[in-house]
Amino acid sequence: MSELEIIRSTHKKQKPEDDQLVFGTQFTDHMFIMDYTPERGWHYPRITPYEPIALEPASTVFHYGQMVFEGLKAYRTKEDKILLFRPEKNFQRLNRSSERLGIPAIDEEKALLYLEELLRIDREWVPSLDGTALYIRPFIIATDPNLTPKPSNTYKFMIILSPVGSYYEEGIHPVGIYVEEQFTRAVKGGTGMAKTAGNYSAAYKAQEKAVNKGQSQVLWLDAVEKKYIEEVGSMNVFFKIDGEVITPELSGSILEGVTRMTTIELLKKWDIPVTERKISIDEIAKAYQEGKLEEAFGTGTAAVISPIGELLWNDQKMVINDRITGPIASKLYEKLTGIQTGVEEDQYNWTIEVI
Structure with a gap:
């Protein structure tokens, strides 16, 4: 993956305690970004510090909702291994969603490799308490600064990570x-x-x-x-x-x-x-x-x-x-x-x- 650029964060966040996690409110030190243009296709994959992104106020995603996303998890085992569960299915579904929304397909195999590298860098964020996991959110947004209601020409594919507890307060209870x-x-x-x-x-x-x-x-x-x-x-x-x-x-x-x-x-x-x-x-x-x-x-x-x-x-x-x-x-x-x-x-x- 020589094309993947990695820019490591110099300001590490304080990680929450495993027993204090709620769903989807805290995020790890890094994120993944890749861009799309008609001329170059999907290009410039990079892992950067987690931070706000700059978009034109006229970006298509804000006005016409052209975006897709996925959700999967990474788990820490008792032996301190990090496991993903059927992640290839999530990237396959991301492409099916993209096709319906008129978004260019990503390379599923490369996307999985990029995710694995992001997880290696933020490995310490995967919680270990029973019922916890590191939630993974891949998503693609349309970025053309154009108020015409038509598919965008440019996109960003991103992955962010969030340590989570139970989705429902009830847990496994009905x-x-x-x-x-x-x-x-x-x-x-x-x-x-x-x-x-x-x-x-x-x-x-x-x-x-x-x-x-x-x-x-x-x-x-x-x-x-x-x-x-x-x-x-x-x-x-x-x-x-x-x-x-x-x-x-x-x-x-x-x-x-x-x-x-x-x-x-x-x-x-x-x-x-x-x-x-x-x-x-x-x-x-x-x-x-x-x-x-x-x-x-x-x-x-x-x-x-x-x-x-x-x-x-x-x-x-x-x-x-x-x-x-x-x-x-x-x-x-x-x-x-x-x-x-x-x-x-x-x-x-x-x-x-x-x-």
């Missing part, structure tokens, strides 16, 4: 979910399958409603019929009904989660029936009334596995498994976090050691 029927997150043919800023800011009003009703997150229904379940605000979602695990099929408006994919693969390896299909909120309510709704949980990089203890729909609370984490959610959490942190043997070659 959370409450509010079923949203008024607002829409995404529609087939839109940008729901891409990881882009507008998908998240469009959810804030519904999230505010959920919090006001005492719930942690929003469960989105499809935009057309307001009937079929799509995903939770920061997670894909699974339901265990009468022995079968069901998750909404990828329809073009649902994010293809790496943890979702891994969960499906594990369930199949364990011979637990798992199906990807359309599932309606009415079917969930009927299963609940018949005593067949046995478990519900979300999957995502931030929370890994997040059990769902109750659903609030039409002012009716569906309490799931007495608000106790179910056996499948527990097994998945232990297996995934075990592999991610090196406690369990990685039989599937999902982890990469940063040497």
Whole structure:
């Protein structure tokens, strides 16, 4: 990687204590930046001190939201190794998101090498306490100073790092979910399958409603019929009904989660029936009334596995498994976090050691 320039920080920050970490508010000493122009393509990769960046006020990203991002984690093992979990899947998805937003693709293999070098430099920032990790945020922003609503010609690809604790205050304990029927997150043919800023800011009003009703997150229904379940605000979602695990099929408006994919693969390896299909909120309510709704949980990089203890729909609370984490959610959490942190043997070659 002779093309990679490294400028080390001369002012090291004070690292927070592992037991004081919150999600996404503190950042490491360094960051990665690379530029794109039509003439040179992606060029000038560099690791620099973490600092503010200068952009034109007319930059496309500010006015038309042309940007994509990813989220993954680095984990410290008991043997003091640093592991990444399926990072190639995140860079593949970043390129899928970029294609939908009209952003030039990056070289996925090189991007992973750049990330590994950044992690080697900021290795000491990876926390070691159980339940903690170093959150990794790759993102691409459009930088043309142009108010014409069209794709940018220039971009910046950046990676920043943040030591984190649990995403939810509840941790692995079951959370409450509010079923949203008024607002829409995404529609087939839109940008729901891409990881882009507008998908998240469009959810804030519904999230505010959920919090006001005492719930942690929003469960989105499809935009057309307001009937079929799509995903939770920061997670894909699974339901265990009468022995079968069901998750909404990828329809073009649902994010293809790496943890979702891994969960499906594990369930199949364990011979637990798992199906990807359309599932309606009415079917969930009927299963609940018949005593067949046995478990519900979300999957995502931030929370890994997040059990769902109750659903609030039409002012009716569906309490799931007495608000106790179910056996499948527990097994998945232990297996995934075990592999991610090196406690369990990685039989599937999902982890990469940063040497």
